[in-house]
Amino acid sequence: MTAPAQTSTAEEASFFSWLTTNGATISPALGLSSFPGMGRGAIALEDIQPDTLLFALPRPLLLTTSTSKLPSLLPDGAFSTLGGWTPLILILMYESLHPETSLWTPYFSLLPKTDSFHSLMFWEAAELEDLQGSMVLGKVGKEEAEEEFETVLKPFVEEHESALGPKEGYTLERFHWCGSLVLSRSFHVDAKEEEEESDDEEEEEEEKEDVADVAMVPMADLLNAKSGADNARLFYEPLTLNMMSTSFIPKGSQIFNTYADPPNSDLLRRYGHVDDENEADLVEIGLESVVDLVGEAQGLSEEEREERAEFLLECGVDDTFSLDRTLTLPTELLSAIRTFLLSKPDFVKQVNKESPPRGKLDSQIAEWAVKLIQKREAEYLTSIEDDLALLALPSTDVPLRKRMAVVVRLGEKQILKGTREKTIEEVAAEAKAEKDGKKRTREEKGDKGGKRSKTGK
Numbered sequence: 001m002t003a004p005a006q007t008s009t010a011e012e013a014s015f016f017s018w019l020t021t022n023g024a025t026i027s028p029a030l031g032l033s034s035f036p037g038m039g040r041g042a043i044a045l046e047d048i049q050p051d052t053l054l055f056a057l058p059r060p061l062l063l064t065t066s067t068s069k070l071p072s073l074l075p076d077g078a079f080s081t082l083g084g085w086t087p088l089i090l091i092l093m094y095e096s097l098h099p100e101t102s103l104w105t106p107y108f109s110l111l112p113k114t115d116s117f118h119s120l121m122f123w124e125a126a127e128l129e130d131l132q133g134s135m136v137l138g139k140v141g142k143e144e145a146e147e148e149f150e151t152v153l154k155p156f157v158e159e160h161e162s163a164l165g166p167k168e169g170y171t172l173e174r175f176h177w178c179g180s181l182v183l184s185r186s187f188h189v190d191a192k193e194e195e196e197e198s199d200d201e202e203e204e205e206e207e208k209e210d211v212a213d214v215a216m217v218p219m220a221d222l223l224n225a226k227s228g229a230d231n232a233r234l235f236y237e238p239l240t241l242n243m244m245s246t247s248f249i250p251k252g253s254q255i256f257n258t259y260a261d262p263p264n265s266d267l268l269r270r271y272g273h274v275d276d277e278n279e280a281d282l283v284e285i286g287l288e289s290v291v292d293l294v295g296e297a298q299g300l301s302e303e304e305r306e307e308r309a310e311f312l313l314e315c316g317v318d319d320t321f322s323l324d325r326t327l328t329l330p331t332e333l334l335s336a337i338r339t340f341l342l343s344k345p346d347f348v349k350q351v352n353k354e355s356p357p358r359g360k361l362d363s364q365i366a367e368w369a370v371k372l373i374q375k376r377e378a379e380y381l382t383s384i385e386d387d388l389a390l391l392a393l394p395s396t397d398v399p400l401r402k403r404m405a406v407v408v409r410l411g412e413k414q415i416l417k418g419t420r421e422k423t424i425e426e427v428a429a430e431a432k433a434e435k436d437g438k439k440r441t442r443e444e445k446g447d448k449g450g451k452r453s454k455t456g457k
């Protein structure tokens with residue numbers, strides 16, 4: 001491979017030259033380009049066959065808590081007192097504040113600035129109101145991030161100013177910028193694994209993830225993502241990370257690395273964009289809603305409701321249930337509803353079995369599921385029709401963030417409505433089948449029931 005000439009700006013050219021000087025190889029068939037509404041991305045300059053190496057990055061080019069020299073500049077043990085994502089965020093803050101000495105300066109020069117982020121962390125309260133009803137509003141984490149900044153990062157920087165440089169540079173704005181870069185561009189790079197686990201990890205994995213395994217991967221994080229359009233994938237080799245094409249990519253097409261398929265609410269929260277057609281879309285119902293609606297209607301005291309919810313959580317049931325585009329009620333939700341319908345003695349029996357009741361749909365459970373869905377639907381401020389009308393307007397008439405919020409809440413409401421209607425249909429069909437079955441059984445037995453006895457024939 002030769003040094004490519006497929007860059008269009010001076011910064012991109014110096015970034016590519018930095019990569020190759022540091023041992024990376026880049027296919028001449030790959031270029032960078034600007035894509036409307038997506039920022040920068042990678043483009044095929046020639047037809048690319050499947051299984052082609054697009055670029056290979058030596059591991060020392062990755063920016064991680066072990067490749068940055070910052071931990072070694074701090075007193076022994078100091079860096080390891082930091083927890084969660086903060087160590088990597090601090091590394092990014094430090095490296096970006098030391099452009100003269102940082103190895104990654106050409107990388108930082110290509111990263112988007114705060115004003116181009118649309119992830120939920122950067123939305124104003126009035127903009128967030130457009131997402132009313134979506135449970136994503138409880139996951140933005142802005143207050144927690146700001147508390148971490150005030151109570152952990154600021155004192156740490158003050159204590160170690162001699163190693164970190166002037167504390168004035170470590171602003172809340174830079175903290176949010178670096179935190180959002182990690183959220184939207186980092187990769188899970190576990191040296192022990194061959195397979196890619198990427199920045200689109202499930203929320204719960206995100207919480208559990210060891211920050212030592214998280215890396216900023218220059219070049220790989222320039223690829224955009226699109227549901228259903230994946231044509232490249234990152235492979236982990238002992239010495240390099242290799243981006244390979246996974247299908248034929250015609251000249252002029254964008255190269256996408258779609259790591260997993262988050263629902264639109266999570267795409268918006270982490271990456272600041274949505275997919276108009278997202279097969280992985282979903283809507284959540286919290287266990288809290290089951291507790292409040294079913295528990296209360298069953299006349300359970302607050303302690304009893306708490307006890308049943310605790311029991312479910314201890315059995316490994318999640319505190320939220322996801323409804324997806326299959327429009328099928330999750331069995332865990334059915335099981336949770338049943339738990340709150342159990343009589344007190346039956347609940348005790350269930351506790352002794354140490355497992356929740358079976359999540360089987362019957363007419364009683366369905367009735368409660370429909371009520372729960374209706375309760376969730378009522379939490380949105382607009383109707384499906386309102387949202388469809390907004391999306392039908394020319395895109396110039398609706399601000400981008402509002403439009404994305406509408407796509408999120410519309411997708412969620414459509415799943416709720418579809419699941420509600422499908423549940424009602426299924427239960428009606430089952431009741432009819434049961435009735436017909438009984439009728440057939442009676443007919444098979446030669447019993448024509450009341451009618452015959454009525455006519456006396």
Ligand SMILES: C[S@@+](CC[C@H](N)C(=O)[O-])C[C@H]1O[C@@H](n2cnc3c(N)ncnc32)[C@H](O)[C@@H]1O
Binds near residue numbers: 040224225226273
């Ligand atoms: C891994 S980076 C990709 C490179 C990025 N476009 C850039 O200019 O540096 C992920 C970010 O790219 C943008 N992006 C990726 N895929 C997109 C899409 N399908 N639609 C809109 N924006 C997208 C979002 O801003 C997202 O946070």
